[in-house]
Amino acid sequence: MAAWHDGGPNVRRAAESALAGSDADVTAFVTAGMAAAAEHDLRARVEELIAISGPGVREAATAALAGNAAGIQAFLDKGLQNPYEHDQRVLLSQIISTGSPAVQDAANKAMAGTLEDVNQFLSVGQYNPGEHDDRVKLSQLMNVGGPQVHQAANAVMGWDAEDVQDFLPYGYQSPAAHDHETLTIAQLAQPAEHGVEWA
Known part of the structure; x- marks a missing residue:
């Protein structure tokens, strides 16, 4: 049957x-x-x-x-299609309002396109611009950080996007602390080099 x-x-x-x-x-x-x-x-x-x-x-x-x-x-x-497309474009608008510049640029291009463009961005495309932004932040860390931060960030640059995301909020803190400790020791050593005694 x-x-x-x-x-x-x-x-x-x-x-x-x-x-x-x-x-x-x-x-x-x-x-x-x-x-x-x-x-x-x-x-x-x-x-x-x-x-x-x-x-x-x-x-x-x-x-x-x-x-x-x-x-x-x-x-x-x-x-179903019209309300579904409306919901997808609402999601895209939220990303545009909160995303980084690279994400916003890519999202605006998707918004100007078809529903397929919107879906492609929401499912895949939104993460690539975010990865670009993360790597820009990593480069900035390399430029402004001390030797240990520079070395660690340079190593992470070759890792995948998820590892870069993990490093940015937490992974650089230990190398930064080491750089700070080295700087502090160097500052303490300067008066001794010039014959200055601490009180």
Whole structure:
């Protein structure tokens, strides 16, 4: 039976039950049971969308659930794309408002493009500009840090993006402390070199 192969979970369960029963059960399934089970499957798909989607899709999906099976199918076939695109562009706007300059530039280019461009940026593209920004910060550390910071940052420059992200907030602190300690010892040594005694 095609319904068993092509239908959703509820349709398949109802088809299995009908096939295991009498001819009257099969007739009842074909005439009414399959449509009821198919509608149940449609509603389950929309409820799943509500659980994982943004506010635009949730609002449109909730409105679709208030209608009949034909309306729900129409929503899944044609009514989903506009609210989905709206939600994706809202996410992109949030990145534009909080991202670094390189991320903002790439995000603005995606915003001016198609939905495919937006999705590509949200799933992959937003991380590449961020990696560029991290490596710029790493270069700045190399330029302004002491010898130990410079050496550590130079080594990290060849690592992958995740390692660079970890190094920026935490990894440079130990080399920086060592540079500070070296500088402090050097400063203490200067008065002794000039014959000055500490009180």
